[in-house]
Amino acid sequence: MMAYIVRRMLYAVPILLGVNILTFVLFFVINSPDDMARMNLGMKRVTPEAVENWKRERGYDRPLLFNQASSGSGKLTDTIFFQKSLKLFRFEFGLSDSGRDIGYDISQRMWPSLAIALPVLLVGLLVNISYALLIAFFRATYIDFWSVVLCVTMMSISGLFYIIGGQFLISKLLHLVPISGYDTGVSAIKFLVLPVIIGIIGGIGAGTRWYRTLFLEEINKDYVRTARAKGLSENVVLFQHVLKNAMIPILTGVVVVLPLLFMGSLITESFFGIPGLGSYTIDAINRQDFAIVRAMVFLGSVLYILGLLLTDISYTLVDPRVRLS
Amino acid sequence: MIDGWVILWTDALVFLLLVFSLVFAVYASRREHLRAPWRRVARSGVGMGTLVVLAFYLLVGLLDSIHFHPSTIVTEGEKSQSAEVISLFDWMVTPLRVRQEKTYSAPLAARLYAKESMELADGRVVRDYPRLLFGGAHLQDPDREWGRDILRLSLFGILKGALVTLVLSNILIALLAARAGADFACQARLILTGKTPIPWRVVLVTLGVLVILIFWAAELAANYHLLGTDKVGEDVFYQTLKSIRTGLLIGTLTTLVMLPAAILLGIMAGYFRGWVDDIIQYTYTTLNSIPGVLLIAAAILMLQIYMSNHAEEFNSLIERADLRLLFLCIILGVTSWTGLCRLLRGESLKLREVDYVQAATAFGVRPLQIISRHILPNVLHIVLITVVLDFSGLVLAEAVLSYVNIGVDPTMNSWGNMINSARLEMAREPIVWWSLAAAMIFMFILVLSANLFSDVVRDAFDPRLRDTR
Numbered sequence: 181m182m183a184y185i186v187r188r189m190l191y192a193v194p195i196l197l198g199v200n201i202l203t204f205v206l207f208f209v210i211n212s213p214d215d216m217a218r219m220n221l222g223m224k225r226v227t228p229e230a231v232e233n234w235k236r237e238r239g240y241d242r243p244l245l246f247n248q249a250s251s252g253s254g255k256l257t258d259t260i261f262f263q264k265s266l267k268l269f270r271f272e273f274g275l276s277d278s279g280r281d282i283g284y285d286i287s288q289r290m291w292p293s294l295a296i297a298l299p300v301l302l303v304g305l306l307v308n309i310s311y312a313l314l315i316a317f318f319r320a321t322y323i324d325f326w327s328v329v330l331c332v333t334m335m336s337i338s339g340l341f342y343i344i345g346g347q348f349l350i351s352k353l354l355h356l357v358p359i360s361g362y363d364t365g366v367s368a369i370k371f372l373v374l375p376v377i378i379g380i381i382g383g384i385g386a387g388t389r390w391y392r393t394l395f396l397e398e399i400n401k402d403y404v405r406t407a408r409a410k411g412l413s414e415n416v417v418l419f420q421h422v423l424k425n426a427m428i429p430i431l432t433g434v435v436v437v438l439p440l441l442f443m444g445s446l447i448t449e450s451f452f453g454i455p456g457l458g459s460y461t462i463d464a465i466n467r468q469d470f471a472i473v474r475a476m477v478f479l480g481s482v483l484y485i486l487g488l489l490l491t492d493i494s495y496t497l498v499d500p501r502v503r504l505s
Numbered sequence: 506m507i508d509g510w511v512i513l514w515t516d517a518l519v520f521l522l523l524v525f526s527l528v529f530a531v532y533a534s535r536r537e538h539l540r541a542p543w544r545r546v547a548r549s550g551v552g553m554g555t556l557v558v559l560a561f562y563l564l565v566g567l568l569d570s571i572h573f574h575p576s577t578i579v580t581e582g583e584k585s586q587s588a589e590v591i592s593l594f595d596w597m598v599t600p601l602r603v604r605q606e607k608t609y610s611a612p613l614a615a616r617l618y619a620k621e622s623m624e625l626a627d628g629r630v631v632r633d634y635p636r637l638l639f640g641g642a643h644l645q646d647p648d649r650e651w652g653r654d655i656l657r658l659s660l661f662g663i664l665k666g667a668l669v670t671l672v673l674s675n676i677l678i679a680l681l682a683a684r685a686g687a688d689f690a691c692q693a694r695l696i697l698t699g700k701t702p703i704p705w706r707v708v709l710v711t712l713g714v715l716v717i718l719i720f721w722a723a724e725l726a727a728n729y730h731l732l733g734t735d736k737v738g739e740d741v742f743y744q745t746l747k748s749i750r751t752g753l754l755i756g757t758l759t760t761l762v763m764l765p766a767a768i769l770l771g772i773m774a775g776y777f778r779g780w781v782d783d784i785i786q787y788t789y790t791t792l793n794s795i796p797g798v799l800l801i802a803a804a805i806l807m808l809q810i811y812m813s814n815h816a817e818e819f820n821s822l823i824e825r826a827d828l829r830l831l832f833l834c835i836i837l838g839v840t841s842w843t844g845l846c847r848l849l850r851g852e853s854l855k856l857r858e859v860d861y862v863q864a865a866t867a868f869g870v871r872p873l874q875i876i877s878r879h880i881l882p883n884v885l886h887i888v889l890i891t892v893v894l895d896f897s898g899l900v901l902a903e904a905v906l907s908y909v910n911i912g913v914d915p916t917m918n919s920w921g922n923m924i925n926s927a928r929l930e931m932a933r934e935p936i937v938w939w940s941l942a943a944a945m946i947f948m949f950i951l952v953l954s955a956n957l958f959s960d961v962v963r964d965a966f967d968p969r970l971r972d973t974r
Contacts (some may be wrong), residue, residue, distance in 0.1 A: 198791035206803050211810045219810045332960070336897065336953035338904050340924050341945050348931060446798060447905055462909055465802045473803055480796035488794075 181496065188492050192485045196269070199481040204265040207474050213240035213260070216470055220277065238277060238471070239263060264474070273475040278467070282475045285460065292362060293444025293456030295372055300379035301441060304387060305434065307380060309423075312391035316399060317418055328392070334385030343451045346378040360453035375452045379445070394429055398422045428498055436491045439483035443476075508576040511590050513827040515754055515834075516570045522761050523567070542886070545965035550704040552961035555954040557711040562749050562951055569594035569750040572823075590823045594750075598743060601726060604639035606738035609930075612939050613729045615641030615651055640730045655725070662724030666717030673716065674709050681705065733939040735926070745943040747918035752951060755834060755903040755913075756896040763838030763845070768888060771846040772876055775853025785850070789843040797840040798909070804836040805829075805911040826914035833906070833913060837899065845891045852884050886966045893962045897955040904948065920944040 217234040218226050235241040242260050267274065273282035315327045351359040357374050398404065399422055407417045444458030453459070457476070464472035533539035546552045571593040595602055609618040616634035624630050636647070644650045681701075682692035696705045722742070725731050732741040774785040792800075808829065812819070819825040856862060862879050870878075906912035907921025908928075915922060927941035 194787065195791050195794055198787065199795055202791065202795070203803070206807060211807050211814075215810045215814050219813055332956050333953065336949055336956050338901050338920075338924070338945065338948060338952075340904055340908060341949075344924075344928065344931060344941065348936075352931075440796070443796065446909060450909075461799065461802070465806065466910055468806060468809070470806065473799065473806065477795055477799045477803055480799050481794040484794045484796065 184496065185489075185493060188489055192489065195485060196481065199478065200265050200268060203474055203477050204261055207470055208260055208264070216240070219468060238275070264471075268475065268478045274471060276464070276471045277469045282472055285472075286457065286475070286479065289455055289457050289460050290442045290444075291456075292368075292454050293449065293458060294441055295368065296375050296379065296448065296454060296456065297441035297444055299372070299376045300383070301434070301437070303376070304380045304383045305430075308384060308387035308391055309430070311384070311388045312395055313418065313423065315388070315392050316395040316422070317414070319396060319399070328389065331385045331389040331392075334381075335389065336385075339382050339447060342378050342382040343448065346374060346381075347451065350374055360451065362452075362454050371452070371454070375448050375454065379448060391426070391430065394426045395422055398426045401425075431498065432491050432495055435494045436484075436487040438490060439486040440480070442483060443480055508574040511572040511574060513572055513824065514831050515758065515827050516572060518758055518761065518831070519567070519570045519754065522757055525761075539885070542962075542965040546961050547703050549961045549965075550707040551957050552965075553704050554707045554711045555958040555961075557708055557715065558950065558954040559958060561715055562753060562954075565594060565746060566750045566753040568592065568597065569747065590821060592750075594746070598746070601740045601743040601746075604730075604740065606637050606640065606730070606734045607635075608734070608736060608738050609937055610637055610640060610730060610734045610738075612731060612733040612741075613640075613655060613725065614733065615644055615647035615729075618935075618937070637730070640734075641728065643728060654728075658724045658728060659721060662721035663717055665724070666720030667713075669720065670713040670716045673712065677705070677709065732943045733937075735940055736930075741923075741940050741943050744918050744923060744940075745920070745947045748920045748923065748944065748947065749951070751830065751913055751917060751919040752900045752903060752948065754830060755837070756899045756955075758831070758834040759837045759841065759899050760892045760895055762835050763842035764888065764892070766838075767842040767845040768849060768881070768884075771849025772853045772880055772884065774846070775850040775855075776857050776872065776876060776880060778854075782850070785846070789846050792839065793843045795840075798906075798911075800840055801833075801836050801906060802909070802911045804839075805833065808832050822916055826917040829914045830917065837902070841895065841899075845888065848887055848891065849884055852887060853880055856880050856883055890959075890963050890966055893955075893959040896959065897952045900948065900952055900955070904944075920948045 213235050214231055217231040217240070221230055221234060232241065240260060242263065264274065271283065273286065276282050276285070311327070315324050318324055347359055350356050351374065357370050360371075362368060362371050403425075404417060404421055407421050408414075412421075442457065443461075444454075444456040446458040446462050448454070449456045449458035450462045460472065461476050463469075464476070533543065569592045572590050573593075575589060575591050575596070591602075607617060610616070611618055614637065616636055619634070620632045621635050622630050622632050623635055636642070641647055641651065641654070644654060678693050678696060679689060681696070682689045685692060687695075695701050696709065699706045722731055726740075726742055730740050730742065732745065735741055735744065770785045770788075774782045812825065812829070819828070856879070862875060865875050865879060903912055903919060904921035904924055907919055908925045910925075912921050913919045923940050923944035927937070927944070930937035930940060
């Protein structure tokens, strides 16, 4: 088991290296730091001195890959690739283009993101599974048919509509909770209720339909027929046999997104003014702060790969067949 | 009317895609194993009904993809070449395009949405809602005549639509009757009772509803702003119709862009295995591990830098917006080809062990031929299902991306841009809801039809589902 985990972790290294090189190429090779400086300083009449200044302040004035001017190991380390890209591996994100410490910002902003994403995931899971089980229980009846129609309809509505509509109805017309904002501690709850509810509602369509397919696939299997032939009631069959076996794909689907919960949701957070990592990213995109976007790309990949790793591990835990192969 | 054609990059690709689809349709119609699933689609009521709706969207999108320079107004007997580029669709709905008001006005309104100081003929200044320049301009006294006028126009439009529907359905029935060799009344009875194998009744009803709606909308839009006007007074109905092309392009071109890479690499990985498989798997795992939105954001940021540093390379705004759209499709393709690639790899791994492929290998058939003759035709259904399933997700993604400012160009008509601007309007008092509603409704109908249609296609092609029924 340990050997398996170590092997999987080693496998992640080249992938992260690939991500790192890709972001380096995207951010420094396709467009040179000079281009970035000109973009940031405003296009019209940029003096070369201003560009040089901008680059020096942010440490972009080094050569890309190989520094002829340095001596010893400095030839390799005193470069943009080493300073800006490879240091991401040690989670040293450096300063943003506007001069703030990215690592500190991230450590502050991941908690509000989590405060929304985690309840959305857990309660959403509960709602979707219960609804899907209900549909599976009443399969091939009108309840089944209309539930699927409802799910497809809900899937077809843009997520933006749920947010805008929810804000309008709950906050503006009914004045139940504030439209947007955030607070620390317990008083944050009144700001979190609406985004969480909207997140859950927005996920019902796709989630329920997917779980329904999983349940119906299990229901057609032989062991279920055996269970029924033994004379077990439909309730026992559904809850003790079908649900238990369908939990394997459900759980592994959940585990893979767990680390990514820290990244938050771009849209929800910016609509509700939550100071999480999602709105951090959006702000960075709109301000064209390349250092932050680069850091977030890398962080996102690390968390995704961590999710894959956790999925593999949880697979071996719940399904012993995987461990043998 | 026309002063030279303009072919934008996306236009060319759209028509290339159309040619591909036609070629595929001919190819599929000659092969029983591909025809059978399509026949199943044709026999499904939901499938045919949504197909009619999708065809309407497609028609608008295609008309909107034929661009040209309009010849400008003749000044002193001399035509001047204009830099303006419009599409055939723009030309068809010229009144909608040019009748611009001053600012916001509600749907079907005859007056502006905000009060303004106006000088009366006798020199007094009053604050009132001014009349619109075009919306309801034919009314003498809008307060009294408005309701009756709307009713009259609606009835007139619906009547026209009903007449056209009647003619269309008669033609269709006559054609079907001629093909079946039955007489008209007999065929009509079959269709109206829903006893034809292909659900023509559903087709006729959907077509009828659509045609009546179109004529109703056209009648009202000719005299009013059917869905109101936006901040700069542009007709919202026109904007949302123009957005259809953007939505369709994002949904289709993205898949077109990613298909060659996904098919080629997926099959190669599965067929050759070994180091080829390792490299391809490594490539898609790496790409896949970057969160899609962030990769798109990074790429679009880079494109923005490139465009602002090379502004001279783009002749017009519309060309610039067009290239950005194309680039967006490419980058969306880069983030979405991995799923299909993985599916194809798995399927090819299975197929290469199948007896007839083994036999071909034993006979010394070259790999390229095995792939093109034995493997590719057997994975086509997976490709097709993926293409259809991805479509609606991409249309929805466009709205979200445009909202984050990493979608299509802000000058381009798209549902995402409409929603984005509507966000500020929702905070106004009284609120301006029609831009948002228009974008949401048109997007919802397209996505819902696409979702329902893709379900039908998937059920028809998926052998696993077929067996259980």
